[in-house]
Amino acid sequence: xxxxxxxPRHKVTxxxxxxxxxxxxxxxxxxxxxxxxDPGHGLRLIHxxxxxxxxxxxxxxxxxSVSRSKTEDFLLTLESATSSQxxxxxxxxxxxxxxxxxxFGPGTRLLxx
Amino acid sequence: AQSVTQLGSHVSVSxxxxxxxxxxxxxxxxPYLFWYVQYPNQGLQLLLKYTTGxxxxxxxxxxxxxxxxxxxxxxxxxxxxxxxxxxxxxxxVSSYQGAQKLVFGQGTRLxxxx
Numbered sequence: 001x002x003x004x005x006x007x008p009r010h011k012v013t014x015x016x017x018x019x020x021x022x023x024x025x026x027x028x029x030x031x032x033x034x035x036x037x038d039p040g041h042g043l044r045l046i047h048x049x050x051x052x053x054x055x056x057x058x059x060x061x062x063x064x065s066v067s068r069s070k071t072e073d074f075l076l077t078l079e080s081a082t083s084s085q086x087x088x089x090x091x092x093x094x095x096x097x098x099x100x101x102x103x104f105g106p107g108t109r110l111l112x113x
Numbered sequence: 114a115q116s117v118t119q120l121g122s123h124v125s126v127s128x129x130x131x132x133x134x135x136x137x138x139x140x141x142x143x144p145y146l147f148w149y150v151q152y153p154n155q156g157l158q159l160l161l162k163y164t165t166g167x168x169x170x171x172x173x174x175x176x177x178x179x180x181x182x183x184x185x186x187x188x189x190x191x192x193x194x195x196x197x198x199x200x201x202x203x204x205x206v207s208s209y210q211g212a213q214k215l216v217f218g219q220g221t222r223l224x225x226x227x
Contacts, residue, residue, distance in 0.1 A: 031212065040122075042203055042217035043157075050212060058214060090156060094213055100145065100164055102215060104157040 003027050004105035006091050012111045019078040021108050023091030025071075031094035032074040033102065034058075034066065036087040043090060049074055081112045115140045115206050119218035127226045132176075132191040134221050136204030139185065146187040147205040147215070148178055157203065163187065164209070174198070199225045 003026035013019050023032060031050055035043040035058075045058030047066040055066050063085060065077045078085055091105040120135040138144060145164050149157040161172025168180040174197075178189045187204060204218040 033214075035215075040219055042117075042219045043205075043215070044217070045214050048212055048214065056212070059216075092215075100213070101147075101159055101162060102213065103159070104149075106156045 004091060004093055004103065006089075006105040006108050008108060009106065010109045012113065013081050014113050015082055016080050019081050019110065019112075021076045021089055021091075021110070023074045023076070023105060025074075025093050027093070028071050029093040029095060030071075031096070032068065033092040033094070034064075034074070034076045035090045035092065035104075036060065036085075037090060037107075038087050046076065046089075081110075083112050086110060086112045115144070115208065115216045117204050117206050117216055117218035119202075119204050119221050121221055122219060123222045123224065125224040125226060126194050128196055129193050132189070132194045132198065132223065134189040134202050134204075134223065136178075136187045136189065136218060137185055138187060138204070138206045140206055140208065142208045142210070145207045145209055145213070146178075146180060147207075148172065148176070148187075148189050149203045149205065151201045151203065151220075153200075160189070160202070194225050196225050196227065199223055 005024045007022045033048040034046040037043045044060045049055045049068040067075045089108045092102045116139045118137045147162045148160040163180040171177045176191045201222045205215045207213045
């Protein structure tokens with residue numbers, strides 16, 4: 001257990017509304033990531049962070065923004081949700097060094113109507 | 114750029130039979146390779162990983178994988194399938210340096226027949 005929680009776990013929203021998903025970690029890891037999971041695509045990286053206020057884009061960043069004002073929290077925002085953003089969103093943290101590995105949170109299932 | 118191809122989106126084996134899930138990768142730098150498992154409505158759990166050193170790596174639940182650089186492969190095996198192995202399996206690659214951004218294959222759903 002890497003101490004990762006995501007909220008909310010499920011959300012239904014309407015097209016055009018803003019949505020913010022939260023990822024919280026308890027172990028002060030430097031790197032945090034947001035991925036989305038869609039059938040036939042595996043998981044794809046949206047954005048990642050390598051420290052407070054340090055973020056960068058991933059493979060599928062269009063339509064998403066992120067913020068990290070504290071080490072423990074990494075927020076993903078859909079400024080104006082679209083149906084194509086219906087997906088399952090996973091947060092991950094990276095344990096660096098000899099035990100180099102990413103650990104994943106439980107996921108947030110988002111439905112955009 | 115890196116990429117991963119998992120051969121077969123669905124694999125079905127009988128209980129007690131060999132499990133073989135195929136993964137081929139492309140990477141311009143030395144890769145780190147991972148297998149994750151996802152049970153229904155759950156997050157991803159690390160099965161095993163290759164970073165450096167021994168090319169045959171053992172993971173949890175009796176799974177193992179062998180890194181073959183010449184074949185750019187990292188196939189996952191288990192000698193004897195159990196019903197509890199039914200899940201979706203993801204192969205992923207990252208570089209050995211930098212942000213460790215994972216690139217995933219599309220996944221293989223494993224079904225175990227009694």
